[in-house]
Amino acid sequence: MADRKDVLIPKLYDEKLSPKDYAHTTCFSSGYLSQTNASWRSERPVINLKKCTACMQCYMYCPDASIYKIKNPLEDSKHEELVQVDLDFCKGCGICVEVCRFGSIRMVEEACEFREDLI
Amino acid sequence: MPRKFLSGDEAVAEGIRLAQPDVISAYPITPQTVTVERLSEFVANGELESHYMYVESEHSALAAAIGVSAAGARAFTATSSQGLLYMAECLTYASGGRFPIVMMNANRATALPWNIYGDQRDSIALLDHGWIQAYAEDAQEALDLCLMAYKIAEHPDVLTPFMINLDGFALTHTFESVDVPDNKDALDFVGRYEAFNCFSFDEPKNIGYSAGPAYNKYFKYDEHLGMNCALKVIDEVERDFEARFGRSYPGALESYHMEDTELCILTLGSISGLVRECVDIARERGIKLGLVKLRYLRPLPSGQLAQALAGIKALCVLEKDISFGAEGTVFTNIKSVLYDYKIELECFNVIAGLGGDDILPQDIKQIVNTLVDISHNKPYKRLQFLGIDTLQEG
Numbered sequence: 001m002a003d004r005k006d007v008l009i010p011k012l013y014d015e016k017l018s019p020k021d022y023a024h025t026t027c028f029s030s031g032y033l034s035q036t037n038a039s040w041r042s043e044r045p046v047i048n049l050k051k052c053t054a055c056m057q058c059y060m061y062c063p064d065a066s067i068y069k070i071k072n073p074l075e076d077s078k079h080e081e082l083v084q085v086d087l088d089f090c091k092g093c094g095i096c097v098e099v100c101r102f103g104s105i106r107m108v109e110e111a112c113e114f115r116e117d118l119i
Numbered sequence: 120m121p122r123k124f125l126s127g128d129e130a131v132a133e134g135i136r137l138a139q140p141d142v143i144s145a146y147p148i149t150p151q152t153v154t155v156e157r158l159s160e161f162v163a164n165g166e167l168e169s170h171y172m173y174v175e176s177e178h179s180a181l182a183a184a185i186g187v188s189a190a191g192a193r194a195f196t197a198t199s200s201q202g203l204l205y206m207a208e209c210l211t212y213a214s215g216g217r218f219p220i221v222m223m224n225a226n227r228a229t230a231l232p233w234n235i236y237g238d239q240r241d242s243i244a245l246l247d248h249g250w251i252q253a254y255a256e257d258a259q260e261a262l263d264l265c266l267m268a269y270k271i272a273e274h275p276d277v278l279t280p281f282m283i284n285l286d287g288f289a290l291t292h293t294f295e296s297v298d299v300p301d302n303k304d305a306l307d308f309v310g311r312y313e314a315f316n317c318f319s320f321d322e323p324k325n326i327g328y329s330a331g332p333a334y335n336k337y338f339k340y341d342e343h344l345g346m347n348c349a350l351k352v353i354d355e356v357e358r359d360f361e362a363r364f365g366r367s368y369p370g371a372l373e374s375y376h377m378e379d380t381e382l383c384i385l386t387l388g389s390i391s392g393l394v395r396e397c398v399d400i401a402r403e404r405g406i407k408l409g410l411v412k413l414r415y416l417r418p419l420p421s422g423q424l425a426q427a428l429a430g431i432k433a434l435c436v437l438e439k440d441i442s443f444g445a446e447g448t449v450f451t452n453i454k455s456v457l458y459d460y461k462i463e464l465e466c467f468n469v470i471a472g473l474g475g476d477d478i479l480p481q482d483i484k485q486i487v488n489t490l491v492d493i494s495h496n497k498p499y500k501r502l503q504f505l506g507i508d509t510l511q512e513g
Binding site: 056059060064065067068069 | 318320322323324325326328
């Protein structure tokens with residue numbers, strides 16, 4: 001058996017990857033779930049790019065492991081990285097809003113149309 | 120190495136002190152043993168640098184240990200009897216999550232009627248929950264298992280939680296002289312836990328997820344492979360242990376006088392000591408009797424069992440367990456090995472020691488007499504409750 005430390009750990013959900021290749025560990029990059037939960041959601045979290053510090057508090061509490069990190073697209077931001085929510089897997093529980101110490105996450109209704117100011 | 124006069128519980132506490140888990144989580148009320156009391160004292164007086172967590176139940180104790188392991192740290196917990204059964208839900212989270220937690224379980228009776236005396240129905244009921252299950256015969260073996268358990272459980276090919284079982288009262292509450300290895304030697308042997316399936320802020324990882332029907336089986340298959348790999352790793356770790364500490368262990372089972380034997384008693388745990396003495400007495404009287412002591416019930420050492428049992432005429436499986444409406448679970452496991460390896464012999468199951476009932480030398484003598492009769496083609500009962508059923512028919 002291959003050394004587990006060398007086992008491929010997928011980055012994000014990838015249907016091309018065979019479970020035979022990844023079943024050696026229960027540890028995946030966040031957002032990697034084999035079944036989506038999006039249909040459960042009535043509200044979705046949105047992250048304020050200017051406030052998020054990527055402290056990862058939401059990652060620690062997210063029950064669906066839907067939090068992942070990206071490079072901050074805002075060039076003038078103090079923080080190089082920020083978190084995003086993989087909406088394929090987020091079931092809209094809002095725990096991330098409760099635990100965020102910077103007030104950078106809020107829930108908006110799914111029925112709400114996509115608007116720039118909600119990003 | 121200094122010798123100390125220790126109970127089985129205290130020997131485990133010494134072993135865990137040497138293995139230096141980062142966190143110990145435990146619930147202190149009956150049927151908990153003094154193991155966790157000693158560990159809390161070690162932490163309080165600075166002999167052990169661990170975080171000691173009082174939790175509100177056994178279920179929480181194992182849940183906390185899972186959290187500790189998911190954070191990449193080494194975890195220990197201990198329980199017994201109904202406490203273990205209360206943990207049952209978390210057992211599969213630990214094994215399925217591949218968290219190499221070590222737990223001590225004092226084998227005690229299960230309700231109802233409940234008592235705090237030894238029997239193995241608690242752990243054997245949870246045989247299918249994906250934990251390695253080792254059964255110590257004495258306090259020294261219990262201490263040594265604590266050191267070896269982390270090495271086996273944390274091995275990258277194994278990654279399976281480890282349950283060290285000690286017979287209630289017979290081991291947990293009786294005292295013997297125990298070699299306690301030096302702190303540094305022990306830590307050199309056990310090493311530090313380098314987790315890779317754990318939370319990470321740099322590369323956020325997903326721990327404790329769901330996997331649908333198309334994927335689930337692959338995880339269970341890998342869990343099975345990990346458990347099977349443990350057999351090889353147990354041997355490797357025991358050889359390393361012997362080289363460093365001078366005490367040798369014979370792998371997942373011990374054969375005693377099985378090389379030229381016709382009759383065999385197979386058992387596990389502390390009762391092996393009495394059976395071994397009875398083997399010596401029987402052999403002085405010209406009876407070709409041997410003992411197979413199962414040290415590990417999971418993984419089941421099928422190949423070694425087949426090797427040990429091939430060629431004998433009659434076998435008694437003596438166990439402190441009953442699967443109501445069937446037979447003893449150890450007996451079921453042994454018979455499946457006999458069938459797989461096409462070993463033909465007469466075998467019967469003696470259920471004994473339930474609720475802490477003493478198993479006495481005359482009981483073993485009666486079993487040996489039955490084995491002798493069976494080898495002379497006398498009829499016998501397949502399943503017997505010691506002291507209730509008669510061993511021989513007619």
